[in-house]
Amino acid sequence: MLLLSGVYIAYEFVADPRGSHPLGHSLGILGTFLMVLTELLYSIRKRTRILNWAGPVRHWLSFHIFTGLVGPFLVVMHTGLMFRGLAGISMLLTLLVVASGFIGRYLYTALPRALSGAAMSRREILAAAGRTQAELNRFQEQKPDQIRQMVAQFSRRTEHRNPLLTLFGRFYFNWRYRLRLRRGLRRLDSLEMEGRRQLAKMLNQKRDLEIQIEILEAARRTLRYWHILHVPIGLTLFFSAAIHVLATFYFRAGFFK
């Protein structure tokens, strides 16, 4: 995007790259093409078996994010930052879809995934949490009280926190927890370095699973609502873009003069 911005700014010194200008029009066509790819290919890979041979879904998600960022950016450059009429509405919808995509990606990462990328069920999460707890119990056996107390301290969860707050603030809460844990482990002089690292890993894993259990339902519900917002806006965007393209042919604008 930085490269594109540089090219665009450099070009602006020698010409006025309006939407109807050959360069501006090219940006619009390419950007729209990438946006179509953004929706089309990822959806085909994710929801059908046609492209099962073409690698895991997470790679397609990366490509989906790439095209989802570069495509709209090209479209914004195509507008020449002019907001007017149907083209302006299309641009606004583009920005909304992109912003919505960012939020969707954030919600998507809230759902625990197996190594394959498939979403884990509540049962699977609870089982994983039980395994982690058993492992932790084995670790603190025969250990001094100082270690037991610390495990107890860092195993406590905040009660009655709104799952939505946990969902959207989880990165902050995690950062704060890990900071506290690091300080606590630093004071734990009765445990060697390897033991501290092992303990930290188990506590972090236990906490992540507990949070995922807490926010699982909220994340699924929010993601459902997000889809209800993101998908209609996206469809409306393509609808307005289609009219815009049709109008370009109708009025013989841009390349079609």
Added chain:
Amino acid sequence: MKRYRLRERQHPIFSPVAMISALIFMLSLTAGIYFKGGSAFSPGDLSALPNSGASLGGFNSHLAFQEDCSQCHEPFHGISAELCERCHQQIKQQREVGTGIHSQIDLVEQCGRCHRDHLGAEADLLLSSLPFFNHNVTSFSLARHSFDYQGAAIKCAGCHQSDGGIELRPDACRQCHQAEQPKFIDLHTTAYGTVCIDCHDGKDTAASFSLSDHQLIFPLDGAHSEVKCESCHQNGDFTDLPQDCGGCHLEPPVHKGFFNNDCAGCHTTPAWKPAVLDGSSFDHASARFGLIGHEAGFDGGVIRCDSCHAAADLSFNPNACLDCHTPAQPEFMPQHLDAVGAACFNCHQGNGNTREFDHAAVWPLQGKHQNIACLDCHQQPRSDSEPRECETCHLEPQIHFGAFGTDCAACHVADGWLPAQLIRHDFPLNHGEGGDVACVTCHETVYVEYTCYGCHEHDPIEIADKHQGEGIIMPELAACVSCHPTGTEADIKDD
């Protein structure tokens, strides 16, 4: 622990809520487009500037039909000249008859290629078309006018009206060129006028053409340095001018066809004359014969070089003088030849001293002098100092040798020596009171001497004393008539 109900995840696109939401959005958008009309697709306002202030097709400006795209856009065919010319009839007529700028432009029927609208109400469709305008379709190319003398790009307003018109400013050319070439432009505009584009098409090299460049093409030295431009460059023609002398200078009739066309072989640019012949400055007079009096023949025509000289070696034709003078002077020439011969140059140098010669003005040939041969007097050719006194040709006869003096004309005339008579006697012969006095009264022995004491009772001593008192000395005292021409005492000449 709270039990969560696991539900099948609903398809995000084909979920009823999403589809209904999308449908609502799209219907809203469609309704907005419907109510906004064409402006929903307009990338910008149309120009509000009127075309020359006149209403065309019922509209004062494009802004007047802002909502009606069909005024300019034909569905799937875009902007066409046919639509534009429904209002712009003048352009249509110009294109049809092949006049005006628009008839010279390629793809002119695609009006929108140059006149781009939707750039805002303040946009000027005329000015905004200039970047796409090929100036070469006009009578003036910008081939040599992209940059000014300082190397800066020349903008449209540098030459054209900047207040919205495209007319050439009358002082546009002069404003720029005058500052750089003040003297030349003054001379040039004086000679050729100030409407530069009448002559210049912008393609010529005059912009960088200097006097030194002219020297490479045609040196402006000598008299050529004083010549005005328009003397050679007539009618604004600065190309293909002849560079040989004959291109501007007519060969003078006097040697037309006599020499070759290599004028510079004899002539130099400071002046035609003197010419150079064989490496030396040539003047015909230096060849022992000037051409004064030979500018034209007896018939008034030009005396050409080959009238006297052979073209091959410039040698003089010995019969040249006679060939011309004999027919023209049939009476004079035979006798002249008989008298002085045919060696004309022995007497004539072509300096104009004989052609208008009037012998009477110098020495009248009267009486018997009319019949004498020239050489009787002019025995030394080429002499203009022949004596004019009688005694140089006529010996004084013995009969009055020494008695009457040599003022022959006092008694003789040119018709004959005899009869002689006193024709002229300045002193009054009736001096005194007794009528004409006898000759011997004054001339006691010879007529070339006189005395006043023959009848006067003057005493020479007394007269001498008296005159000496006036400062008159003796040698002058004998020449009484010198001071007393009439013999009277009162009539005294001062000198």
